[in-house]
Amino acid sequence: MGNPALLRCQLALTLLAIAPFALGGACLRGRAGGARDIILRDLNAFPAPQHRLPPDASDARLFGGLDLAATLSSGTIAHSTGALANARTLILPMAERITPGLAGRLSGALDGGTFCVLALDEGVDDEALHPALADRLAFSLDLDEIRATAAQTLSLDSDSVADARTMFSRVTVQPDQILELATLTLSLGISSLRAPHFALTCARAHAAFFGRDHVTQDDMIAAVELTLAHRATQLPETDPPPPPPPDDEDETPPDETPESEDLDLPDDLLLEAVKAALPAGLLERLATGAARSAIGSGSGARTKSNRRGRPLPARPGRPDQGKRIDVISTLRAAAPWQKLRNKGDGPVRVWPSDIHIKHYEQTSDRLLIFTVDASGSAAIARLAEAKGAIELLLSEAYARRDHVALIAFRGTEADVLLPPTRSLVQTKRRLAALPGGGGTPLAHGLEAALTLSLTARGRGLTPTLVLLTDGRANIDRQGKVDRPQAATDAQTIARAIRGQGIDALVIDTGNRPEPALSSLSQTLNATYLPLPRADARRLSAAVSDALDQ
Amino acid sequence: MTDPFPFSAIVGQDEMKLAMTLTAVDPSIGGVLVFGDRGTGKSTAVRALPALLPQLTAVTGCPVNSERVTDVPDWAKGAGKTTHRIGTPVVDLPLGASEDRVTGALDIEAALTRGEKAFQPGLLARANRGYLYIDEVNLLEDHIVDLLLDVAQSGENVVERDGLSIRHPARFVLVGSGNPEEGELRPQLLDRFGLSVEVASPKTVDDRVEVMKRRHAYESDHAAFMLRWQAEDAAIRERIVTAREALKKLKATDAVLQDIAELCLKLGADGLRGELTLLKAARAYAAYRNDTAIGRTHIRETATLALRHRLRRDPLDEAGSGARVARVLSDTLA
Numbered sequence: 001m002g003n004p005a006l007l008r009c010q011l012a013l014t015l016l017a018i019a020p021f022a023l024g025g026a027c028l029r030g031r032a033g034g035a036r037d038i039i040l041r042d043l044n045a046f047p048a049p050q051h052r053l054p055p056d057a058s059d060a061r062l063f064g065g066l067d068l069a070a071t072l073s074s075g076t077i078a079h080s081t082g083a084l085a086n087a088r089t090l091i092l093p094m095a096e097r098i099t100p101g102l103a104g105r106l107s108g109a110l111d112g113g114t115f116c117v118l119a120l121d122e123g124v125d126d127e128a129l130h131p132a133l134a135d136r137l138a139f140s141l142d143l144d145e146i147r148a149t150a151a152q153t154l155s156l157d158s159d160s161v162a163d164a165r166t167m168f169s170r171v172t173v174q175p176d177q178i179l180e181l182a183t184l185t186l187s188l189g190i191s192s193l194r195a196p197h198f199a200l201t202c203a204r205a206h207a208a209f210f211g212r213d214h215v216t217q218d219d220m221i222a223a224v225e226l227t228l229a230h231r232a233t234q235l236p237e238t239d240p241p242p243p244p245p246p247d248d249e250d251e252t253p254p255d256e257t258p259e260s261e262d263l264d265l266p267d268d269l270l271l272e273a274v275k276a277a278l279p280a281g282l283l284e285r286l287a288t289g290a291a292r293s294a295i296g297s298g299s300g301a302r303t304k305s306n307r308r309g310r311p312l313p314a315r316p317g318r319p320d321q322g323k324r325i326d327v328i329s330t331l332r333a334a335a336p337w338q339k340l341r342n343k344g345d346g347p348v349r350v351w352p353s354d355i356h357i358k359h360y361e362q363t364s365d366r367l368l369i370f371t372v373d374a375s376g377s378a379a380i381a382r383l384a385e386a387k388g389a390i391e392l393l394l395s396e397a398y399a400r401r402d403h404v405a406l407i408a409f410r411g412t413e414a415d416v417l418l419p420p421t422r423s424l425v426q427t428k429r430r431l432a433a434l435p436g437g438g439g440t441p442l443a444h445g446l447e448a449a450l451t452l453s454l455t456a457r458g459r460g461l462t463p464t465l466v467l468l469t470d471g472r473a474n475i476d477r478q479g480k481v482d483r484p485q486a487a488t489d490a491q492t493i494a495r496a497i498r499g500q501g502i503d504a505l506v507i508d509t510g511n512r513p514e515p516a517l518s519s520l521s522q523t524l525n526a527t528y529l530p531l532p533r534a535d536a537r538r539l540s541a542a543v544s545d546a547l548d549q
Numbered sequence: 550m551t552d553p554f555p556f557s558a559i560v561g562q563d564e565m566k567l568a569m570t571l572t573a574v575d576p577s578i579g580g581v582l583v584f585g586d587r588g589t590g591k592s593t594a595v596r597a598l599p600a601l602l603p604q605l606t607a608v609t610g611c612p613v614n615s616e617r618v619t620d621v622p623d624w625a626k627g628a629g630k631t632t633h634r635i636g637t638p639v640v641d642l643p644l645g646a647s648e649d650r651v652t653g654a655l656d657i658e659a660a661l662t663r664g665e666k667a668f669q670p671g672l673l674a675r676a677n678r679g680y681l682y683i684d685e686v687n688l689l690e691d692h693i694v695d696l697l698l699d700v701a702q703s704g705e706n707v708v709e710r711d712g713l714s715i716r717h718p719a720r721f722v723l724v725g726s727g728n729p730e731e732g733e734l735r736p737q738l739l740d741r742f743g744l745s746v747e748v749a750s751p752k753t754v755d756d757r758v759e760v761m762k763r764r765h766a767y768e769s770d771h772a773a774f775m776l777r778w779q780a781e782d783a784a785i786r787e788r789i790v791t792a793r794e795a796l797k798k799l800k801a802t803d804a805v806l807q808d809i810a811e812l813c814l815k816l817g818a819d820g821l822r823g824e825l826t827l828l829k830a831a832r833a834y835a836a837y838r839n840d841t842a843i844g845r846t847h848i849r850e851t852a853t854l855a856l857r858h859r860l861r862r863d864p865l866d867e868a869g870s871g872a873r874v875a876r877v878l879s880d881t882l883a
Contacts, residue, residue, distance in 0.1 A: 022768060101644035104685040108641065111592060132685065132728070135587040169769065175758075178765070182757035191750040192588025196757060197764050315647065315692075340664055353710065458735075 005145035012139040015205040017045040018164045022201045023138035025117030030143030035151035045156035047088035096123035103130035138198040140230040167208035189234035199227045221273040317357035329356035367403045367461040371449045373469035374410035375440040388536025409445030411438030412479035442473035443489035464503045470510030494523040556597035557781035560760045568744040574792040575833040578743040580723035585748030591726040602637035612670040613677040638679030673706045676721040686725030743826045745858035792836035818859040827855040
């Protein structure tokens with residue numbers, strides 16, 4: 001014992017066992033084996049029956065449905081009961097692979113409060129449990145910090161859990177404790193209202209475990225450590241905390257001060273508890289304000305495909321356009337009908353309506369949006385190189401699975417010269433005539449790129465922006481010649497692009513590196529590459545390298 | 550904990566509650582889309598609807614909840630000759646639902662055991678005259694979205710498959726919820742929702758404290774809590790029933806129509822559905838408030854709900870389209 005992660009884990013699981021349905025469950029993050037297996041070996045403290053659910057579980061398995069095997073063998077209809085109907089503890093291995101659909105249905109079922117979930121998240125890096133489901137589980141435990149030998153000591157005492165369960169419903173809370181939790185979650189930037197409620201329930205379970213009928217400060221500290229630390233998206237300023245709203249400030253100022261300190265003190269203790277329990281590395285990310293990635297699930301970057309990717313359940317369809325038939329599902333659909341279709345014996349008869357098509361989920365194709373400065377005298381050469389680079393990139397597109405598009409901006413407007421495509425022939429034809437000359441409406445170009453990116457994203461592509469310019473914006477969004485305003489406009493749109501989380505690459509084609517452009521690429525959070533007099537081959541190589549990083 | 554959390558006990562989220570109430574007053578408004586963060590009471594509000602909504606008269610055993618015996622479709626077996634009172638159906642459409650389950654399909658049981666070609670009604674039949682709820686609607690698969698678009702538009706579900714040729718009424722209020730960070734909704738489907746609401750979790754300590762207190766009371770002192778709030782729900786229900794009657798008497802004057810048209814024109818809302826929905830929403834709101842005529846107040850209170858999701862998207866507009874509607878609103882109806 002003595003390992004804080006181990007103690008945390010032990011405590012969380014105990015509290016979950018005390019109030020399994022009110023706390024929803026726990027997400028156990030870590031590789032298979034070791035500590036995880038030891039925890040799963042002894043789940044007697046959790047309510048029975050316990051079910052283990054595969055990540056590709058069908059609806060029939062979950063909610064019940066037609067039991068095909070039994071129906072066919074008996075000749076009468078037989079239904080199977082779903083796992084959710086009677087399970088009280090649901091174990092989800094490979095929880096990070098759960099589809100949004102399944103996560104949604106599980107979340108809905110969890111709201112009913114009839115079972116609890118132990119989600120075993122084996123994700124690496126960005127992979128994680130679906131946020132809708134994660135939000136409904138009180139705890140998130142990192143098991144990688146616990147060594148298997150240490151975990152041997154981990155055990156849940158069923159008897160004391162049972163005692164605490166009877167105690168749990170009698171535990172009372174004070175109104176100011178509710179207030180503390182509300183203030184704390186707000187200052188930690190936790191928007192979900194489930195979080196403070198979990199903290200409260202957890203504090204009550206903690207009190208019950210230690211045989212108290214009311215929640216104390218110790219219970220609160222333990223609860224916020226376990227339920228709030230992993231949800232924090234910001235840390236309050238370390239400056240002295242802002243005083244409570246000065247409602248009756250004028251009346252008794254001397255009394256006000258000590259009272260507000262009294263209020264702040266426990267709050268600080270709770271905050272310290274959360275800080276101490278923050279996952280490693282989160283603190284730095286919070287400090288730099290870069291925790292945004294923790295919010296989105298990134299599920300928009302996945303798309304359905306008929307050809308490749310991770311298998312999804314088959315569904316009825318016609319086998320055309322290179323789709324592949326799922327033989328097993330098709331036979332399964334045909335099976336119940338055989339008795340009707342061939343009155344006795346004969347070959348298996350499959351009707352067109354039985355045919356099921358395979359579906360796959362894959363990460364989406366990338367779209368490279370070349371946004372090219374076509375202004376001034378250097379335009380012709382630069383455009384020619386950009387055209388060359390695009391053709392080179394496209395010619396290897398079959399391997400890279402990239403689509404490309406080209407936007408040129410000059411004068412007072414930006415044109416989409418090449419809509420997103422993978423066709424080399426179309427590209428060559430479209431790029432044959434490319435106009436040049438005029439001012440540099442950088443803002444227009446970026447705006448067109450942003451619009452195209454959003455459209456492309458709607459169609460399941462992942463856009464990446466490649467900007468080729470010398471960066472001297474001189475036309476503002478209104479189309480007037482106004483250097484400072486043009487620069488400001490470009491920055492504004494760059495921020496919008498960054499806000500959409502679109503990857504970008506800025507290539508400076510000027511003879512000298514342009515400081516304005518490097519600051520623009522910082523705003524875009526883009527890679528900045530000064531490439532004076534770049535030829536098509538170097539350009540395409542630079543883009544490839546930057547993208548592969 | 551069998552009773553869901555009561556509708557009236559939801560703290561704040563007035564816009565969402567108003568939108569749902571308006572569709573209850575006039576179901577032809579055409580649905581509510583609720584977009585927002587997790588844990589803001591979206592699903593709680595929907596699950597509270599069955600307890601809130603007035604009861605319907607329906608034929609016993611009718612799969613599509615027909616009001617009169619003459620309306621029962623001929624394929625419906627087992628429908629009785631008498632009517633009874635049922636709660637307004639609120640049907641969940643799970644994300645992974647197959648086409649068969651949504652539209653209905655050949656009844657396998659009847660085919661297998663009796664060799665009969667019978668129709669097994671799906672979710673759309675069950676949702677007739679009630680609500681169809683889709684959680685995480687932005688993650689719904691395209692082929693199901695296509696199905697819904699057609700049915701939501703025509704109010705009729707047509708099944709032409711497995712040798713069946715069946716049609717039945719499917720008029721329902723579509724309620725969708727989702728988190729915008731996980732994906733956009735197709736514009737076609739967006740347009741089918743009459744009202745659109747953006748919810749955010751309460752940002753004041755007082756509200757959050759109240760949420761926790763009520764949730765705590767709901768769990769620890771269930772009976773007393775339900776008694777207290779069921780009375781509030783009943784009051785809302787009364788108002789909805791009264792408003793439904795009042796709806797027929799409310800006529801829109803030319804001045805109101807002018808205001809609505811001008812507003813939609815200035816906002817550049819796509820199509821004419823914005824005008825029609827706004828008119829219906831304003832009328833329902835006037836009826837709910839028991840007012841005798843539709844006026845500018847009613848337009849003002851419902852315009853954001855009805856128009857927010859119909860604007861062209863401006864990538865640079867960080868305040869959201871709700872703010873744009875509010876701005877044009879204050880200009881037009883000054």
